[in-house]
Amino acid sequence: NAGVTQTPKFQVLKTGQSMTLQCAQDMNHEYMSWYRQDPGMGLRLIHYSVGAGITDQGEVPNGYNVSRSTTEDFPLRLLSAAPSQTSVYFCASKSGTGVTYNEQFFGPGTRLTVL
Amino acid sequence: RKEVEQDPGPFNVPEGATVAFNCTYSNSASQSFFWYRQDCRKEPKLLMSVYSSGNEDGRFTAQLNRASQYISLLIRDSKLSDSATYLCVVIFYGQNFVFGPGTRLSVLP
Numbered sequence: 001n002a003g004v005t006q007t008p009k010f011q012v013l014k015t016g017q018s019m020t021l022q023c024a025q026d027m028n029h030e031y032m033s034w035y036r037q038d039p040g041m042g043l044r045l046i047h048y049s050v051g052a053g054i055t056d057q058g059e060v061p062n063g064y065n066v067s068r069s070t071t072e073d074f075p076l077r078l079l080s081a082a083p084s085q086t087s088v089y090f091c092a093s094k095s096g097t098g099v100t101y102n103e104q105f106f107g108p109g110t111r112l113t114v115l
Numbered sequence: 116r117k118e119v120e121q122d123p124g125p126f127n128v129p130e131g132a133t134v135a136f137n138c139t140y141s142n143s144a145s146q147s148f149f150w151y152r153q154d155c156r157k158e159p160k161l162l163m164s165v166y167s168s169g170n171e172d173g174r175f176t177a178q179l180n181r182a183s184q185y186i187s188l189l190i191r192d193s194k195l196s197d198s199a200t201y202l203c204v205v206i207f208y209g210q211n212f213v214f215g216p217g218t219r220l221s222v223l224p
Contacts, residue, residue, distance in 0.1 A: 035214075040216055041216060042119070042202065042214040042215055042216040042217060043159070043202070043214040044214075045211055045212070048211060058211065090158055090159070102147055102149065102164065103161045104159075104161070104212060106158035106160070107158060108157070108158055109156075109157075109158055
């Protein structure tokens with residue numbers, strides 16, 4: 001199993017550009033999520049999904065869209081990039097939708113810089 | 116007040132030392148608790164879950180005090196390979212994880 005994969009690993013954007021961060025998992029996990037990590041802030045939840053066709057907002061959803069058309073894929077779209085979105089983005093997944101299944105598996109991250 | 120707070124660190128300790136990290140959480144209805152480890156420029160990985168009765172995994176011991184809303188992680192006989200950032204994680208509502216800002220540990224030779 002590849003686990004959770006993310007592409008690209010690095011990206012530089014100009015203000016106002018849009019792009020999609022890709023995330024895929026091959027563990028048949030129902031729950032997937034996107035976080036951003038900024039120095040001193042910890043990981044903050046952007047959006048999450050409890051299954052194909054179902055998405056919801058996390059703590060910091062503004063400026064981001066998600067979709068979940070398949071169990072495997074959970075892309076994150078930046079609509080109009082801003083310097084405040086410079087961060088490291090992690091995608092994660094876990095099995096089950098209840099508290100019994102607790103370990104989240106993370107992808108390697110995407111380092112995004114917005115100029 | 117942040118939902119999950121941790122010792123600010125960094126902690127610099129010699130090999131073989133015992134080091135303890137503290138974490139507090141704001142929501143008394145919190146359901147589950149974890150410690151994750153994150154190496155520099157890498158993704159977080161689960162270190163251990165934290166149970167009310169306390170639990171131990173080799174050199175690592177985790178404790179939970181629900182009354183004080185406090186979680187701790189003790190590392191005994193520190194190794195160079197323990198150098199990392201340790202993230203306290205709490206599940207407040209349903210299944211969404213809330214991460215603390217992390218405490219960085221450097222184990223020195």
